Amino acid sequence: MKTYPLDKVYRLIEPGPVLLVTTADAKGAANVMTASWVVMMDFTPPLIGLSLGPWNHSYAVLRSTKECVIAIPGVDLISRVVAIGNCSGADADKFAKFKLTALPAGKVHAPLVAECLHNLECRVVDARMVGKYNLWVLEAVAAWENPERKERRIFHAHGNGIFHVQGRTHDLQKEMTRWQEFVD
């Protein structure tokens, strides 16, 4: 795993991929869930909005530990990611069940997912929107890239079991007058 620059975290979240979110409880038991209601909220420090509600087994652990890892899977993991999204950590050790490798993170207790392209270590910085909207404001405090994964394409959820894979790249850098941000 290589470190990934925090000021480029927005480039991983802004495309809107399906994500994994890991947590670890006070005894060190890890869980992993699937998420795709996620949004960038600021560049630096990188703030990320994550929708995660009481119906999720990870909710109580996130609320008590205030830590999680957001991991970005390539499309080679799509079947496992969907299956992870269809069972509960209340019933199964999902790292074992889905043959994912939990690696220790640097700054949080939640584990990294070795098989993912990128991992973002996150701390909850604002939980005031959780009661009404189940929206957690996270700060990414460390980020990692796995350069050894051959399948680099991410994938997107359309609901109802339909997904699409990252297709052809359009490089419009020359058409951008500002380097990273849309204006209006």
Next chain:
Amino acid sequence: MKTYPLDKVYRLIEPGPVLLVTTADAKGAANVMTASWVVMMDFTPPLIGLSLGPWNHSYAVLRSTKECVIAIPGVDLISRVVAIGNCSGADADKFAKFKLTALPAGKVHAPLVAECLHNLECRVVDARMVGKYNLWVLEAVAAWENPERKERRIFHAHGNGIFHVQGRTHDLQKEMTRWQEFVD
């Protein structure tokens, strides 16, 4: 334009496409901007979180009218969408400049964009996160589909002028045990 069911709005936003956002001021002057920091927050009524800050020309109008339209462009519009994201409504009538057709909406004063695949008429329902995070909670109150557009693929922003187009579809409906939502 055909009506599109409100309970399926999440299927348009969850994939994370690059979007257009339109507003109209009290005199009826319309503006359009590019956005990609957008997230689903609830299914029904469909709630959408939109990051839109004071640096955006649309900000003051959104704050005063509390209405906007989110329009979802196909990749045939990518050059125009990027160009819209690189100039300001303070300097130009962007509907005229980029040859987009503003159509009257049904429930809000902001216009629909005829050339887009879908249009969501939105009202601001919570502005309490705007001061700190520039995050507006919108409710989609009407939705439209343009079935005549031949190019149906959406596209995604990676920052720095890099985009990718919707690629191959994976239908994993048979692997889903719940019809629309991930659990953990």
